[in-house]
Amino acid sequence: MDKHYLSVLVANHAGVLARISSLFCQRGFNIDSLTVSATDNPEISRITIVTTGDEASFRQLRKQTEKLIETKALFPLNLRTSLLRELLLIKLRSNPAVKEKIAEVAKKYNASIIDVSVGCMVLELTGEPERVDDFLAGLDGLEIVEMCRTGVTAMERGEVTYLLGV
C-alpha cells in the first residue's frame, strides 16, 4: 500500500468540496489528508489529496475525480519534482522541568514557539510531512495537550505543465 499525492484544480464553486468528499466516501477511497487552497486565479481552487492504497484504486480515484464537471485539471504529484509542505500547530504541557527540553526540540526542528501561557506552550512548524512526523516522534515524553496538522499542500517545481480544461 503506497501513499499517493494528487493535485486537483477545481472550479471555485460552493459545493465543490462537498462533491469531492462525497465521491470519495461513496467509492470508499481512503483519504489521509485533503487541503483546499486559493490560487492566483480566483475562479480556481487547488485541492491536494494524500491517499493510501494500491495502484488500481488510485487510478480509479483519479478517473472518477476527473469525471467531475468542476474538475479542471488533475495530476498525480511526483515526489521528486514536487514541493510538499504541511503546517503543524502543537500545544505542549510545560512546567519549569520541561521548559528547556521544549526549547531544545523546537530549535532542533526549527519550530517556532508562538505562544507561552500558564502550563502550556504552542509551537508552529512548517515543513515536509516527513519532517513533521520526525518532529512528533522526537518529542520524547513531552505531553501533547492538543495539536493540528493542516494536511499537505503542494506544487511542482519549474514551469507549469498542466492545462486547465474548459
Next chain:
Amino acid sequence: MLLTGADIIAEVLIEQGVDTVFGYPGGSVLNIYDALYQYSDKITHYMSAHEQGAAHAADGYARLTGKTGVVISTSGPGATNLVTGIATAYMDSVPLVAITGNVPTSLIGRDSFQEVYIAGITMPITKHNFTVRSVEELADTLRAAFKIAAEGRPGPVLIDVPKDVTINKAEFENKPVEVINAEDKRLKHLEKVADLINASRFPVVYFGGGVRISGAEEELYELLHKAQIPATYTMMAAGVLGYGDELNMGLVGMHGSRTANLAVDNADLVLAIGTRFSDRVALNPNKFARRARIVHIDIDPSEIGKNVPADTSIIGDVKKVLFSLLPMVQKAEHTEWIEQINQWKEKDYKPKDNDEVLKPHQIMSAICDLAGEDAVFVTDVGQHQMWAAQYIRHIKTRSFLTSGGLGTMGYGYGAALGAAVADGGKRPIIHITGDGSFHMNMNEACTAVSYNLPVITVIMNNSVLGMVRQWQKTFYGKRYSSSEPERKTNYKAVAEGFGLTGFKCHNLAEFKDALGKALELKAPVWIECVIDREEAVLPMIPAGGSVDDMIIN
C-alpha cells in the same frame, strides 16, 4: 427581452427542442407552472400521480427516443420523490434533466416549509447538479444542464431553482443549441485490437447499453458478421442484435444462457463493448473470461479496469471506434468455434410448455406473437423482468426499457407511460410487471387514464415476491421471510376503479384472448396472469459464482 425566471425556463426548454415535460406542481414551482400554462401550445406537460412516476416517465421517454427527458417537481418532498427516478437514470446512463423548485433564497438554510437540500442529496446520483442563485445565471445553467446530460456518457442533471429566481426578471436572448459531437480525439490502440481480433481463434463479443446509446447497432452487426464473432449482451442492450441472428448467444451473466456464459469462459478473446462488467455479469471478477485476453471499448475512461482489468482498451464513442476498427478486421470463419457454440446452444435451458396453467415463457412468447415486431416492452424488477429479458424475442433496439443497474421495483409503469407519450400511439406499449413491483407504483393508472395512454400492463401474479422467494428457497432453507404477503388485491376491480379495463387469466388461451382485446382497445388495460409461485428464473449463477456453479433446475 426582459423575462421572468419561469418564462426563461420555458424559453430554454423550447430552445433545447423540448416539447414534452413530466412533473407535478407545488408551492415552489407555481411560477414555473404558470409559465407552462402560458406556453402550453409549445410544451405539453404530463402530470403524474407521484413525482417518482414522473421521473420514471421522463426516463422512459428518454430511453425510447434517445432525447433528454425532462421532469419538474416542487421543493422538499417533491424533490425527494424524484430521487429514486434520478438514481435509476444515473445507473443506466439515461439523459435526464430534473428541475426542482426550492424555497426563496432568503429562506434557504432555515428549515423552511418544504425545504430540503436536494443538491446535496442528489450529488452522488447525478452527473452534475446546480443550484441557481440568481435569475441572470438561469438560462446558461439550464443550457449547461442539457449539454452535460447528453454528452459523452449520458446521465441525469438536476437544477435546483429557488422560487424568487422564477419570479425575478432578467434579459433573455435565444442562443443556438450547442451541437454535441463525440469528441474528435485520436483513438489509441486500434491496430493492437484489430491484431488481437485477427489472431484470435475463440473470440466473443460481450456488449452493453453503450452500443445502443451510441447508435452503433449497424457497426456492431458488421463487425460480428465480418469476423464471425459470437456475441452475448447485457440486459441494457436487449434488441441491439436481433433475436434470430445466428451469432446471438443471448444474455450473459446471472440469468444468462449457458452458451453465452460458457463461451465467455472458454474464449481466448473477449471484446467488451459499451459495457461495465457489472457484478450481475462478471459475477466473479477473478474468474470472468479467465482464459481470454480482454479488450474493453467504452466512452467512460473510469470504466476501464474498474471491475475487471482489461489487457487493452479503447476509450471513445463506440460507434466511432467500431467504424474505425472495421476496415482493420479481417474476414474470418471461426468454424470450429461456431460449431462448438451451436452444440452448446442445443443444450441450453428450455422450459416446458403447458397449456393448462400459465407459464412465464409462454406468456412472453404470446405477447411477441400478438403485439408484433413493433412493440415496446417495459418492465419492473424481479422474476418477470428476467423472464422478459430471456424470452421476449428482442429484435428492435431501444425497445426494451428496464431498470438494469439500480433494479428499481416500481420503475415500469411510469416508464411505460413516458414511452407511450413519446410514441404517440404508433407502437404497442407493453408493460410487464409482477404483483410485487406493481403494488409500488400502480397509482400511475390514473395518469394512464387522464391522458388515455394505451399502455397494456401484464401483471405476472404469483402472489409472492418471486425473486426474493427464489433466493430464500435456494439459499435460505425455504425460510420465506416477508416474501409471501398473501395480498387479496382484485386487479380487475382496481383497474375498473381507476377507470380502465381489467382482465384476469389462468391459462394461455385466456391470456391470448385478453391481450388481443386489449390491443384493439387502444386504451390503458391491465391483464392479470395467475402463475405458480414455484416458477423460478433459470438458469442461474449464484452471486460471486462462475459458469461452473450454474443452477439449471
